[in-house]
Amino acid sequence: MGSNVDEKREALFEKLKSKGVSSERRKYLRRVAEEGASPEIIKRLRTDMKKEMSVQDIADLFGITRQGVYHHIKGDASQLDQGDRSDLKELRPFTVPTHQQQCSLYNYITAHMKFALNPDPSSFAAVRWRELRNWWATLDEDEVIVHDPAQPGNDLAQCGGWRLEARVPADGDLIVRPHQKPNAQQRKVFSRKVIDEALKRDPK
Known part of the structure; x- marks a missing residue:
């Protein structure tokens, strides 16, 4: 060591x-x-x-790393430090029932938020960074992620609650469609620019 x-x-x-x-x-x-x-x-x-x-x-x-700790607790907000919980709670674009927080998609969105707040790949455990990059690669630029509690399980999220919809002008370059009009910080965090800039700096 x-x-x-x-x-x-x-x-x-x-x-x-x-x-x-x-x-x-x-x-x-x-x-x-x-x-x-x-x-x-x-x-x-x-x-x-x-x-x-x-x-x-x-x-x-x-x-x-801190992200290594978060990887072990799999984004369970109750396990985070108070400051991290506050930041993520304010930024989270959906109100998601507990059972629909069990899907990998929810954790990927959480990991994306954490990266946008601290855009340093070295702050992630290697396996977590690789998983996040692989998830980014699945995102189609012409679609956005939508949360609907009534959505049945599908290939995107077997626990239900999530689907993809075609991008419309009001979505701008967001990768998600928030339940309410996004604030400036949410527009920054969920912009595709976060992904494009990350992959440009770390193209591996």
């Missing part, structure tokens, strides 16, 4: 000690850090130590 990862981890343990986290708890964290990140352990930490450890702290513990 690189020295930078070790330094961040040790700095984290010093911070936890200063917060009054017990030595037994810190020993437990050292043990799980050596075992490596997993969805189960990350979700457990986000539940049991939410006041003591932020998403960045968990990333430092395991030597991964």
Whole structure:
């Protein structure tokens, strides 16, 4: 493991000690850090130590990126830091029932939003970045993503709620059609320019 990862981890343990986290708890964290990140352990930490450890702290513990943490929790908004939840909640263009948030499409849209807010491929785990790029490649420039709670499951989203419709002038260059008139930030985040510029910088 690189020295930078070790330094961040040790700095984290010093911070936890200063917060009054017990030595037994810190020993437990050292043990799980050596075992490596997993969805189960990350979700457990986000539940049991939410006041003591932020998403960045968990990333430092395991030597991964913040996006690596988000990948493990699969976009579950309840697991995010408060600031991230607020940003995503304000930007999300649809009001989606819980059962329709289980589709991969919902997670792809969330990943797109996170990238638009922090357009740095290195902030994503490699597999997550590859998945996002592959999803972008499926988007037709002449279509937009529409959310309709009554939409039955289809090839786009087996859990239902999503379909593609032909682009109309009012859509501009958005990749989605929001439930309400999009604000300036949503127009920026969901513009195809985000995708085109990302692929231009990282054409692999």
